[in-house]
Amino acid sequence: MKGKKLHTIHSNHQHMSWCNSRTPAQVVAPGDEVQFEVIDAVCGQLSPESTVEDVENLDFDLVNPISGPIYVDGAEPGDSLKVTILGFEPSGWGWTAIIPGFGLLADDFANPSLNIWKYELGFETPCVFNSHARVPLKPFCGTIGVAHAEAGEFSTIPPYATGGNMDIRDINIGTDLYIPVEVPGALFSIGDPHCAQGDGEVCGTAIESPMGVTVRLDLVKGENLRFPRYVTPGPVSRHHDELGYEVTTGIGPDLMEASQNAVRGMIDRLMKLHKLDAAQAYMLCSVTGDLRISEIVDRPNWVVSFYMPNKIFQ
Template sequence: MPELLRQTDAHLGSTPSDVLWGRLPSRRDDPALTVPSGTVLSVDTVSHEGILDDQGGDPVAFFGRHGVPRDGVLVDAVDIARSLRRGPEDGPHVVSRPIAVDGAEPGDVVSVTVLAADPRVPYGVISNRHGRGALPGELPRAETSVSVFADVVSRDGVAHGRLPAVEGGPRVITFPLRPFPGIVGVTPDSDDRAHSVPPGTYGGNVDIALLTAGATLHLPVFVPGAGVYVGDPHFAQGDGEVALTAMEASLRLTLRLDLVPRTAALRRFGELVGPLAETAEYLVPTGLDQDLDEAVRRCVRAAIALLRARWGVDEHIAYAYLSAATDFRISQVVDLVCGSHAMVRKADFAEVGP
């Protein structure tokens, strides 16, 4: 699949020197790029599926078994598998090196808007492994990893993923693609590179499926320059991501990075203690915890704080509104730290004021 080139101010590739494998950047990592607020840039991402050791560590051979020719496998994926090493204690994800936003300081907010998410290949993989899906001990049935290949087809002029209903059989399941980055984050205030799997206050592996083209993730800044990174590209994911991964596949992302100074951020979001997503229709506060019940509680608290800061809503009324009008969804239950997000309709507050 030819890569779509869009007009951008800067570009970060996905060669071995552009990425980390299994870890997030730390404050000791030099930025790969430094850009001013408002910059539009493209970032190539590579899926970890097909390059992991339990899949043979050879993407040409792995995808070749599914009919993908050698020239249909990304050179970047081959080079990463050959030249980078990850230990058993590391995560699976390929993550971009950090991008600094000029002038960003702790206490500010950086807003990462996904302008486009273009497939780099016409296929992906959905995996179940490590006993970390929603049904550990039940699936997979055997102790080996299960990796299900999915290709991309057009249905009524719209790109869909395609799976066999039965392994090797002619009947197929198709579903619409909704490409997005599973990992969007800022650099934690630590000398150590954090594991790539659990999300945190810095974002990271949030796996919020609505972060498709047009959506924004607002993130509190912890280190000078913010150190934005992305990874874990998806072609599609259902809320929950119950099997451990969704349809993982490499993307070229077009992003805009905007700096929101602390005073403006407090007016818009309140004291932001974790990721806050936004679409044209919704503000989407989040909650994260190892326990899903506590993740939902944290999400409710974050939503109340947002309504109070942005629109001056009384606490008990905010709580009542959320109960009557807001859907609380499960982002994912498979990343060691579970995620919940709330869908707050902005139009409901049209008569309250800005």
């Protein structure tokens, strides 16, 4: 785009809440690109040398920072902010943790666990999980959004109609994300970089990895979206279909309980088939398995399925 500029947002421009009164870190024009320096999901509290004790001592006031905000000139309530993911600057390492009190099966896993990953910088080689499995990489940022119309500070942990911690693995390189704008300038921020994640992120963490990210910001005037939408540049599955899947289900009148039971079933299968312990199986489900609603129309019970690709164990 003619006149496009590249802006850099440094790592000190990180904050821990969405707030429409926060001073912008940068003002950009529609069509400009913004390069965010390394974003770390826990503000440096974990490292490649970390142990499970570091998980126990995490300060949750420093979890899920976002970088920005970016004021997009001309953005007004009712517009959509179009965010295109252009690329990542990887660190070569990441982590997955079971954090007590957090995750889909928090009641089942009272003790913390930690897995440190090492990966090649091109994202092309699957990441080895304790010699048991090879997880394909697909980098994305879990938290992408804009400021709320309401005054005050809002946590970065949940998702909102304005985006936030959506943890959608398909919002990766080449994807166009459209977010409803609620305040002048939009006040865009981004964070929570991942190397890989299954749909559902069931243990509460993916392969969390400090990374830089570059995006292009543009506007769609007057779209009046209620919630974010996105367009992918091609196929979204990075799992390997050619060897099929192990699939477990949960069935009942409550979608949350059905989801929990589908994951519990897969943990049991992985323990039996691949000699994983329960914590390893739970973390592997989070980074590479997919939780899907299979049926939601035949009252009073719904069906949730959990898909684990056989290929990762070859």
